[in-house]
Amino acid sequence: MSKRSSREPAPTGDGTAKAARASGIAGLLERLGRGSVTTEAITIVQAASLERRVAVLGAGSWGTTFAKVLAEGGADVSLWARRPEIAREVTETHRNSDYLPGINLPISLTSSSRIEQVLDGAEQIYVSVPSQTLRQNLADLRPILPAGVPVVSLMKGVEKGTGLRMSEVIVQELGIDPALVAVASGPNLALEIAKRQPTAAVVSSESLETATLVAATATNPYFRSFVNTDVIGTEFGGVLKNLIAVAIGIVDGVGYGENTKASILTRGLAEMTSFAVSFGAKPETLAGLAGLGDLIATCQSPLSRNNTAGRLLGQGYRFDDVVRQMNQTAEGLASVAPILELAKSRGVDMPIVQQVAEVLAGTLDPRDIAPHLTETDEPQGE
Numbered sequence: 434m435s436k437r438s439s440r441e442p443a444p445t446g447d448g449t450a451k452a453a454r455a456s457g458i459a460g461l462l463e464r465l466g467r468g469s470v471t472t473e474a475i476t477i478v479q480a481a482s483l484e485r486r487v488a489v490l491g492a493g494s495w496g497t498t499f500a501k502v503l504a505e506g507g508a509d510v511s512l513w514a515r516r517p518e519i520a521r522e523v524t525e526t527h528r529n530s531d532y533l534p535g536i537n538l539p540i541s542l543t544s545s546s547r548i549e550q551v552l553d554g555a556e557q558i559y560v561s562v563p564s565q566t567l568r569q570n571l572a573d574l575r576p577i578l579p580a581g582v583p584v585v586s587l588m589k590g591v592e593k594g595t596g597l598r599m600s601e602v603i604v605q606e607l608g609i610d611p612a613l614v615a616v617a618s619g620p621n622l623a624l625e626i627a628k629r630q631p632t633a634a635v636v637s638s639e640s641l642e643t644a645t646l647v648a649a650t651a652t653n654p655y656f657r658s659f660v661n662t663d664v665i666g667t668e669f670g671g672v673l674k675n676l677i678a679v680a681i682g683i684v685d686g687v688g689y690g691e692n693t694k695a696s697i698l699t700r701g702l703a704e705m706t707s708f709a710v711s712f713g714a715k716p717e718t719l720a721g722l723a724g725l726g727d728l729i730a731t732c733q734s735p736l737s738r739n740n741t742a743g744r745l746l747g748q749g750y751r752f753d754d755v756v757r758q759m760n761q762t763a764e765g766l767a768s769v770a771p772i773l774e775l776a777k778s779r780g781v782d783m784p785i786v787q788q789v790a791e792v793l794a795g796t797l798d799p800r801d802i803a804p805h806l807t808e809t810d811e812p813q814g815e
């Protein structure tokens with residue numbers, strides 16, 4: 434766990450910083466009379482913070498954005514990049530032009546391709562690599578993992594072959610107490626957050642203490658983290674909305690309009706909820722930020738890679754061509770098969786996800802996806 438509790442005073446004598454600690458970030462911003470997020474406000478919040486040292490593993494669009502969120506919440510952040518040239522660019526020019534073009538990163542954010550250097554002194558570890566490479570990345574992490582440190586998954590996929598959620602892979606591969614593992618999810622399109630557009634997220638852990646510690650670290654003037662203890666619902670929400678976003682992209686690519694999309698979105702949420710609840714999730718989690726919230730953001734935004742991949746399929750591109758065109762991670766494409774296997778194991782029908790699988794396999798014409806929102810033609814209860 435952290436060396437300092439989130440209730441301990443910050444080690445700074447600055448008067449404004451003291452005021453920030455006394456009134457909280459929201460109170461501080463109110464006192465400053467600011468309606469929007471300013472650089473000055475962020476500087477003050479950073480100065481008032483607890484300056485926790487944290488590591489972020491994965492310098493793609495989300496890992497880099499989350500590192501920025503944490504740094505602008507006052508943490509001392511080190512970012513692991515697989516490619517040394519990205520680490521150099523982040524540290525020296527405060528940019529990650531491959532993943533976040535046009536975004537200036539905090540000067541305090543440093544990056545290295547040497548994982549042991551990034552982990553040095555880390556009190557929390559955030560992981561944002563593609564779900565299908567996580568296990569292999571954790572094998573490198575395990576021998577140098579600091580003891581008793583929370584590990585936070587920022588990922589939204591399940592592992593092919595095992596169907597395990599990312600937090601389960603983390604517990605299994607690192608051999609750590611599940612109470613030290615948290616997941617962060619929600620309507621979190623990286624580029625919008627990198628531009629400091631106001632956003633909410635949810636941090637979940639079976640330990641409320643861990644969730645609260647992580648949420649306090651992952652909060653700044655434009656990014657607010659809520660907490661819950663429903664890890665299953667929070668994690669499956671993030672995985673399943675990707676599949677519905679692929680479906681929405683498909684019908685968008687075909688040229689269908691808002692009725693079709695609203696029908697898929699609404700029935701998609703019902704499908705997500707039945708699935709997650711069958712694994713022990715709370716239905717209200719799926720109605721929250723990690724479910725409905727993320728579903729709306731991902732299904733509506735051209736920034737979503739899953740939505741984009743679906744649109745290309747709907748326009749008639751073959752699956753292989755779509756994969757070739759995507760130079761970023763579209764988790765939904767790899768999650769379809771394991772999710773359908775998990776659904777089968779619980780007897781849950783997922784007609785929309787099933788049809789996405791058929792479009793990916795080239796056995797269903799994208800134009801035929803929309804009418805088939807149920808398994809049978811018999812009228813059913815909504």
Ligand SMILES: NC(=O)C1=CN([C@@H]2O[C@H](COP(=O)(O)OP(=O)(O)OC[C@H]3O[C@@H](n4cnc5c(N)ncnc54)[C@H](O)[C@@H]3O)[C@@H](O)[C@H]2O)C=CC1
Nearest residue numbers: 492493494495496561562566588589621622623761762764
């Ligand atoms: N981009 C977004 O808006 C959001 C993404 N996420 C989730 O974050 C996770 C990461 O996604 P992004 O950063 O967006 O993907 P990305 O495609 O932008 O970046 C992936 C990163 O992983 C690295 N990588 C690729 N293969 C690797 C390997 N074998 N070992 C280690 N690193 C490897 C890449 O070099 C890159 O730095 C995904 O699970 C995604 O669902 C969650 C919320 C928002």
Ligand SMILES: O=C(CO)COP(=O)(O)O
Nearest residue numbers: 619620621622737738739
């Ligand atoms: O998870 C996300 C938004 O919350 C990002 O969605 P994509 O992975 O589809 O870009």
